[in-house]
Amino acid sequence: MRxxxxxxxxxxxxxxSNVDTDQIIPKQFLKRIERTGFGQFLFFDxxxxxxxxxxxxxxxxxxxxxxASVLIARRNFGCGSSREHAPWAxxxxxxxxxxxPSFADIFFNNxxxxxxxxxxxxxxxxxxxxxRASAHPGYQLTxxxxxxxxxxxHGLSLPFQVDPFRRHCLLGGLDDIGLTLQHEEKIAAYExxxxxx
Amino acid sequence: xxxxxxxxxxxxxxxxxxVVHAEERRQTILYIDLHLVHEVTSPQAFEGLRLAxxxxxxxxxAVATVxxxxxxxxxxxxxxxPVSKQQIDTLRDNCRQFDVRLYDVDHENQGIVHxxxxxxxxxxxxxxxxxxxxxxxxxxxxxxxxxxxxxxxVEHVLATQTLLQYRPKTFQxxxxxxxxxxxxxxxxxxxxxxxxxxxxxxGYSIEYTGEAIRALTMEGRMTVCNMSIEAGARAGLIAPxxxxxxxxxxxxxxxxxxxxxxxAWRQLPSDDGARxxxxxxxxxxxxxxxxxxxxxxxxxxxxxxxxxELADFPDDxxxxxxxxxxxxxxxxxxxxxxxxxxxRVFIGSCTNGRIEDLREAAAVARGYQVADGVHAMVxxxxxxxxxxxxAEGLDQVFTQAGFEWREPGCSMCLAMNPDKLEPGxxxxxxxxxxxxxxxxxxxxTHLVSPSMAAAAAVSGRFVDVRQWEYK
Numbered sequence: 001m002r003x004x005x006x007x008x009x010x011x012x013x014x015x016x017s018n019v020d021t022d023q024i025i026p027k028q029f030l031k032r033i034e035r036t037g038f039g040q041f042l043f044f045d046x047x048x049x050x051x052x053x054x055x056x057x058x059x060x061x062x063x064x065x066x067x068a069s070v071l072i073a074r075r076n077f078g079c080g081s082s083r084e085h086a087p088w089a090x091x092x093x094x095x096x097x098x099x100x101p102s103f104a105d106i107f108f109n110n111x112x113x114x115x116x117x118x119x120x121x122x123x124x125x126x127x128x129x130x131x132r133a134s135a136h137p138g139y140q141l142t143x144x145x146x147x148x149x150x151x152x153x154h155g156l157s158l159p160f161q162v163d164p165f166r167r168h169c170l171l172g173g174l175d176d177i178g179l180t181l182q183h184e185e186k187i188a189a190y191e192x193x194x195x196x197x
Numbered sequence: 198x199x200x201x202x203x204x205x206x207x208x209x210x211x212x213x214x215x216v217v218h219a220e221e222r223r224q225t226i227l228y229i230d231l232h233l234v235h236e237v238t239s240p241q242a243f244e245g246l247r248l249a250x251x252x253x254x255x256x257x258x259a260v261a262t263v264x265x266x267x268x269x270x271x272x273x274x275x276x277x278x279p280v281s282k283q284q285i286d287t288l289r290d291n292c293r294q295f296d297v298r299l300y301d302v303d304h305e306n307q308g309i310v311h312x313x314x315x316x317x318x319x320x321x322x323x324x325x326x327x328x329x330x331x332x333x334x335x336x337x338x339x340x341x342x343x344x345x346x347x348x349x350x351v352e353h354v355l356a357t358q359t360l361l362q363y364r365p366k367t368f369q370x371x372x373x374x375x376x377x378x379x380x381x382x383x384x385x386x387x388x389x390x391x392x393x394x395x396x397x398x399x400g401y402s403i404e405y406t407g408e409a410i411r412a413l414t415m416e417g418r419m420t421v422c423n424m425s426i427e428a429g430a431r432a433g434l435i436a437p438x439x440x441x442x443x444x445x446x447x448x449x450x451x452x453x454x455x456x457x458x459x460x461a462w463r464q465l466p467s468d469d470g471a472r473x474x475x476x477x478x479x480x481x482x483x484x485x486x487x488x489x490x491x492x493x494x495x496x497x498x499x500x501x502x503x504x505x506e507l508a509d510f511p512d513d514x515x516x517x518x519x520x521x522x523x524x525x526x527x528x529x530x531x532x533x534x535x536x537x538x539x540x541r542v543f544i545g546s547c548t549n550g551r552i553e554d555l556r557e558a559a560a561v562a563r564g565y566q567v568a569d570g571v572h573a574m575v576x577x578x579x580x581x582x583x584x585x586x587x588a589e590g591l592d593q594v595f596t597q598a599g600f601e602w603r604e605p606g607c608s609m610c611l612a613m614n615p616d617k618l619e620p621g622x623x624x625x626x627x628x629x630x631x632x633x634x635x636x637x638x639x640x641x642t643h644l645v646s647p648s649m650a651a652a653a654a655v656s657g658r659f660v661d662v663r664q665w666e667y668k
Contacts, residue, residue: 016521017514018395018493022632027613031266031280033240033287035348045634050620074514076396079429079493080632082331083238084347105365105399105431106331106345113349163363165223176349177249180226180357183218187254187359190217190228196255 002115003173007096008142009069011133014059019073020080021107025089038085039092070097070141072129077118078107087111097143099150101126112166115173117145119160132156145171204468206367207436208402211342211465215325217359224361230324231341232354234261234297235310236288237613238329242352243291253295254358260319261292262300264309265613269576269603272302281614295355308579308605311335311547315419316581318448322437322462327354332547332629334425338418339445340437340465342402345426365431366474368401372409374481379663381557382417383549383627383646385409386424387487391497393477398430401475404467405435409481415444416553423548424629427494436466488534488659489631489644491522496631500649500661504532525633526641527621534659537643541624542573542654543636544600544647546610549627550578554647555586558627559594561651564668567599568657574601574616576608600654612637625653 029041046058054061060068071090077100078086087110090098096116101123103111111118121129132152133139142151145167150158168174180187191197205213217226239261246253253259266281268274276282285302292299300307306317311332314320322340327333329351336343346360354360370393376385390397403425405418413421418435425433442459445451452458485499496519498505504523507530510516523530528537544550544558555577567573575595577583583605586592592602609616610628618624618640627650631642645653652662 015517017518020493020630020632022611022630022635026634026638027611030237030613031278031284033244033284035241035244045638076399076429079395080331080630082329082345082347084329084349102396102399104396104429106347106426110347110349113347176361177251177353177356180353180359180361183226184357186218186226187228187357191358194228 001113001173001175004096004115004117004145004170006142006144006146007069008140009096010065010067011070011072011139011141012060012065012068013130013133014071014073015130017074018076018079021078021083021086022080024078024086025083030083030085035088036092038089039094042089042093064137067094069094070099070143071095072099072126072133074126075101075123077103079104082106082110084110084113087114087116091116097141099126099129112170113176115170117143117162117170119143119150119162121158121160125158204470204472206467206471206473207340207404207434207465208342208367209471211323211325212364214323224363226359227325227362228359229327229354230258231319231326232259233310233314233326233328233333234259234351235265235328235330236263236284237265238348239291239351240284240287241348242329242355243295245352246295246355251356253297253355256296258358259297259355260300261288261297262307262310262313263288263302265607265611267302267606268614269606269608269616272604277615305580308582309547309550309607311423312550312578312582315339315415316448316579318445318451321445321452321458322441323465327360331426332423334431334433335419335423335547337422337425337432337434338415339441340434340462342432342434344431365402366400368398368403368430369473369476370403370405371407371476371478372405372481373407373478375409375412376481376484377663379648379665380484380486381646381648382413382420384484384487385481386421387489387494387497387644388484389479390424390428390494391487392479393428395427395493395495396429398425398428401430403428403430403433404473405433410435411438414553415440416551419551420548424494427629437462438466486646486649486662488649489642490526490528490534491519492525492631492633494629494631494644496522497644498534500534500659502534504528504530504534506530535661536658538623538658539625539643539653540571540622541618542571542650543576543609543624543626543628544574544650545576545578545608546628547578547607548629549647550576550582552582552585554627555582555591556589558647558651559591560667561648561662561665562598562600562655563594565598565655567654571654571657573599573654574603574609576603577605579605598655609636611635625650625659
């Protein structure tokens with residue numbers, strides 16, 4: 001898995017709460033059997049009009065957000081279906097960091113499996129970030145997972161919290177299955193104790 | 198000191214019994230008893246195994262079916278959508294290569310994964326059960342710890358028969374009293390989600406307790422547990438009791454020494470004095486038939502209520518979301534729910550696609566006709582449900598009333614197959630999500646119970662099924 005240590009990127013703002021995974025990647029695109037290529041379908045029903053042309057009213061279509069890699073949104077981001085295609089689509093589109101006051105559990109978990117960093121920040125802090133990003137065209141953030149701080153070019157320096165073990169795995173690009181299989185003898189011992197042949 | 202003598206909740210008992218390895222400040226390695234698999238979230242997981250040269254550790258503990266992509270019309274015909282067909286073919290190939298049992302399209306027991314698990318007796322109290330699908334919470338109705346996982350986790354379970362998890366907190370939702378006539382399990386869970394919100398359960402495993410929960414049949418319990426995820430909770434459990442044990446007795450995969458199994462299962466319910474991290478108490482008498490008006494399951498009210506005014510939302514973020522929802526749904530604030538007319542009706546899904554749901558809907562439809570201009574369909578949740586319904590003549594009741602009677606599958610719950618809404622169509626649906634575009638781009642979903650859906654089909658609009666004149 002790709003490691004995450006430090007990332008600097010353009011911020012895009014999504015001023016919506018309860019963004020569900022059906023919006024992030026609509027179901028007709030779940031039929032693929034590969035992990036890749038989902039970026040072109042990200043937020044498909046919001047991004048494109050019926051004739052296939054970009055929807056000028058959708059925030060991610062704003063020219064100033066082209067190439068954005070940090071997404072800031074409102075509460076309960078990623079709710080709904082467990083589809084891991086949602087972080088795949090966000091990642092393939094170019095996002096590496098997501099910031100919101102809260103994330104749905106399964107989506108939050110799925111992000112870490114793909115080398116993406118979801119960061120929970122207090123609503124007031126997210127409000128402030130929205131204000132700062134709106135005030136500065138081309139607003140960028142630097143997200144440092146070593147020091148667990150977020151910085152911008154205007155003097156901001158914010159600490160953030162990440163579960164230490166998840167941080168450790170992201171920093172090292174560690175593969176979950178490989179880590180678990182280091183305890184293979186414990187799995188075998190458990191099965192033996194339960195009579196699982 | 199292990200603290201084994203302290204009172205424990207059912208969740209803790211199941212969790213503790215499945216810990217393979219726990220360390221401070223790390224995720225626990227949890228053993229998984231049953232891994233349910235379907236065609237949408239497994240292809241990349243099996244591919245990952247192949248690329249890493251790994252096998253499935255316990256193929257006998259995985260069971261697969263096809264449900265999301267399958268058409269609900271004539272199954273002797275080849276699948277028209279080439280991408281759907283490829284995904285189903287891929288599952289077939291993977292199951293063959295990795296030796297996993299598959300209930301394929303033409304199998305008599307094929308159906309929606311969360312319908313066939315309990316039906317076959319695969320789902321049992323005290324188990325840990327996972328599937329790459331968020332409605333895996335359904336199986337908690339039998340007292341199992343069951344939750345949805347992503348595709349990377351599907352691969353992890355296939356490779357190791359374990360899952361890395363942080364232990365969630367426990368949330369008791371107690372429902373006192375009894376549901377009124379005409380008010381059922383679907384109304385109850387919609388009401389609860391409306392009360393605790395779509396993120397009220399995030400970070401928790403819910404246990405549903407109380408007189409009203411005890412009074413539910415197994416299928417009613419499945420409906421309630423199914424929608425736990427819509428409140429943000431990955432898992433929702435109901436303690437097993439004699440109702441549970443009688444449901445399981447004699448099912449194909451029920452334990453051979455059934456009495457010994459029951460004796461063990463009787464140890465599972467939460468101990469007296471067990472502590473939950475959070476408890477909320479509700480009164481079943483407060484629950485009216487529910488109808489969602491917006492674009493998440495928390496946007497819900499009683500059928501005798503109205504579409505809310507924006508001023509009803511003190512929180513700015515909630516108010517903005519409600520405004521967007523009303524615009525998408527084409528509804529004006531203050532509109533009485535009973536004045537909302539509908540174009541389509543869908544009865545089915547892992548929430549309400551079981552035999553009792555079909556009986557409930559048929560009882561309402563019997564002797565009536567689907568209203569002009571309404572297209573209504575009924576999709577049984579599995580082969581056995583379909584056969585049982587036909588043996589009871591329910592299919593005749595539906596078709597004589599003008600409903601379409603279909604083959605088992607996820608169907609119009611999520612429109613990954615040919616069953617979908619056209620833009621702007623308004624649907625009374627017994628499924629579990631009313632997100633924008635869920636049932637078809639620009640489709641408008643209203644979540645209801647099976648009896649409310651049938652009543653809406655006949656009336657052409659939402660009506661209070663508590664006043665229904667049964668024929």
